[in-house]
Amino acid sequence: MDLSDADILHVARLARLHLTPDELGPVRADLNRVLAYVSQLQKLDLEGVRPTMHVVETHAPLREDRPEPSLGIAEATKNGPVVENGMFLVPRIMEGGASGE
Amino acid sequence: MSRDYEVIVGLEVHVELKTATKLFCGCEAAFGADPNSHTCPVCLGMPGVLPVLNREAIHLAVRSALALNCEVRPFSKFDRKQYFYPDLPKAYQISQFDEPLAEYGWVTIRPASGEGRRIGIRRIHVEEDAGKLNHLGQRLGDATGSLVDLNRAGVPLIEIVSEPDLRSAEEARLYLTELRAILSYLDVSDLRMEEGSMRCDANVSLRPVGYEGALEDLSRVEIKNVNSIRNVQRGIEYEVERQAEMLLRGERIVKETRGFDDATGRTYSQRSKEEANDYRYFPEPDLPPLVLSAEWIESVRQALPALPDAIREALVSRGIPPKDAEVLVLDREAYQYWLQATERFEDDRLVTNWMLSDVARLINARGESYAKAAVGPDGLVELLELIGSGKISGRMAKEVLEAMFETGKRAEEVVKEKGMSQITDEGAIRSIVEEVLKQHPAVIQDYLSGKEKALAFLVGQVMKQTRGQAKPDLVNQLLKDVIHHDYNTAQ
Structure with a gap:
């Protein structure tokens, strides 16, 4: 499998990476090499093997539903470049940006 | 394109679970606190933190799934759903993708005409809620910026996905009403649509008669985040009409996400869905699979109200x-x-x-x-x-x-x-009855000649005299007695 320039641009857009035309070729070559390396796994016969959900054979521990102290507004928002009324101010959101739920 | 079509509706309902704390951290989950007062490194998406599942959230989710006739998987897993949006600090939502908590349930609806009908539930999965954005400006389109409150980020949700079994806006209303009733008896959520603790997205498409392809291949429009059952119904009604007109004109229906405007009753385009959805799900490496024993699931079933x-x-x-x-x-x-x-x-x-x-x-x-x-x-x-x-x-x-x-x-x-008391003393009422009869000899004759209405008039007069406090059936009886005894001697 070989990735095209269009594939690379699509993935870059999803990851919010801005590639210059000069960067496109090298990134494509690198990614194709990575995929080729990983594709060795395709050779394995996995008939009847359950997909690995997690690298450690364990299951999720459950926590009791007891409140613990939060950070506090000042501490929680300390890293925000702009904070207004205890909230993070973000620039205008463009329509058509990725979103979901 | 044929003029005849069938309405196909599927609903996705998000329900906030009524836990004391969030899904993956000990911050309080309560609604209405000061912005960002319920946050910690986990729900702020700081690097290096680890999520730990809330037992009660899983309990409430399983309780809901069983009440909705679902099969609960003994083994389910969590996945990362990736997208960039300011209400999602990690840039991914921890959700469940291909191995959800529960599947294959149903809700019975009862249309006014006809038999009850089962509406399939495809799946129920557990996920975390996103934060809340407060847009500066009238609406998103002309907002100059947005303020982010992450109190809601990480609050536990279940998403209940129906099969595309609903055939009208009215059926969608019945489904939501029944679903909400069931969840209310389970006491798993506040279910306040106006506060966002229950939210509904509706997928609407029209299937032309004679169409033999897969439902998945029909162009479907998703109406997002409508804030009441009534508005879900209105939104679907509008959307069916809009799509039918497009089909009549021979136009192609674009697969897209639309919002609903309460004031006009119309839906409006928000974004084209064709390219936007590419969430690149992969298994959440920070959470091992969720394993639930058959005994525990059974004990939750036994405790259903x-x-x-x-x-x-x-x-x-x-x-x-x-x-x-x-x-x-x-x-x-x-x-x-x-x-x-x-x-x-x-x-x-x-x-x-x-x-x-x-x-x-x-x-x-x-x-x-x-x-x-x-x-x-x-x-x-x-x-x-x-x-x-x-x-x-x-x-x-x-x-x-x-x-x-x-x-x-x-x-x-x-x-x-109020000095109210019903006069039940027969003697007291009898004297009023006698008084009233004396004043209305003509009415008595009417009654005696067979006009039943005349008696009602006399009852009214007695009630008036007693300011409504006489016992009506007693008045009735006494009037008849006195008339027959004192005025009916001729017969």
């Missing part, structure tokens, strides 16, 4: 007309009010009648609910007991109930203060 279908049956078997039973079932608070009242008062029908007419009217007029009504079930029972003992008439009781709602006083107090 009575659900709407069982309650309907019980009410009808106690002689409550199906229509009244339906009103009680769909409002859990009303049903609990009814249960408490009928525990103390033996006439189920009378309690029901008073609740659904006078109590309901006063509650609505005062903007109260059954749980917070100024007159609770005990108050109503005291009133009904006064009627039963003959102290006041049913007509007087209506006035007493209104005063009880207004003043918060008990029935007996109101009766005493």
Whole structure:
């Protein structure tokens, strides 16, 4: 499998990476090499093997539903470049940006 | 394109679970706190932190799944759903993708015409909620910026995905109403659509008659985040009309996400769905699979409360007309009010009648609910007991109930203060009856010549004299007695 320039641009857009035309070729070559390396796994016969959900054979521990102290507004928002009324101010959101739920 | 088509609707309902803390951290999950006061490194998306599942969230999710007839998977896993948006600090939402908590359930709806119908539930999965954005400006389109409050980020949700089994906006309404009723008896969520603790997205498409392809291949429009059941219905109605007109004009329906405008009743385009959805799910490496034992799942099933279908049956078997039973079932608070009242008062029908007419009217007029009504079930029972003992008439009781709602006083107090008491003393009423008859000899003749209405007039006159306090059936009886005894000598 070989990735095209269009594939690379699509993935870059999803990851919010801005590639210059000069960067496109090298990134494509690198990614194709990575995929080729990983594709060795395709050779394995996995008939009847359950997909690995997690690298450690364990299951999720459950926590009791007891409140613990939060950070506090000042501490929680300390890293925000702009904070207004205890909230993070973000620039205008463009329509058509990725979103979901 | 054919003019004939079938409406295909599937609903995705998000329900916030009523836990004390968030899904993956110990921050409080309560609604309405100061912005960002319920946040910590986990729900702020700081690097290096680890999520730990909230046991109660899983319990409530399993409880919901079982009540909705789903199969709960003994083994399910969490995945990362990636997208960039300012309300999502990690830039991914922890959700469940291909191995959700539960599958293959159903809800029965009862259309006015015809039999009950099962609407399939494809899956129920557990996920975390996103934060809340407060846009600076009238609407998103012309906002200059947005303020991010992450109190809601990480609050546990279940998403209940129906099969595309609904065939009209009305069926969608019935499904949502029944779903909400079931969840309310489970007590798993506040279910306040206006506060966002229950949210609904509707997928709407039209299938031309004769179309033989897969439903998945029809262009479908998703109406996002509508804030009431009524508006879900309106949004679907509008969307069906819009798409039908497009098909008539031979236009292609674009697969897209649309919002709903409450003021105009219309849907409007938000973004094209064709390229936007590319969430690149992969297994959440920070959470091992969720393993639930068959015994534990069974213990949750055993602890399920009575659900709407069982309650309907019980009410009808106690002689409550199906229509009244339906009103009680769909409002859990009303049903609990009814249960408490009928525990103390033996006439189920009378309690029901008073609740659904006078109590309901006063509650609505005062903007109260059954749980917070100024007159609770005990108050109503005291009133009904006064009627039963003959102290006041049913007509007087209506006035007493209104005063009880207004003043918060008990029935007996109101009766005493207003100087009300039904005159049950036969001697007292008899003398008034005799007086009235003396004044209306012509009416007596009318009555004697067979005009039944004449008696009603005479009853009215006696009631007027007694300011409505005479016991009506006694008045009736005495009038007949006196007329036949004193005025009917000719026969």
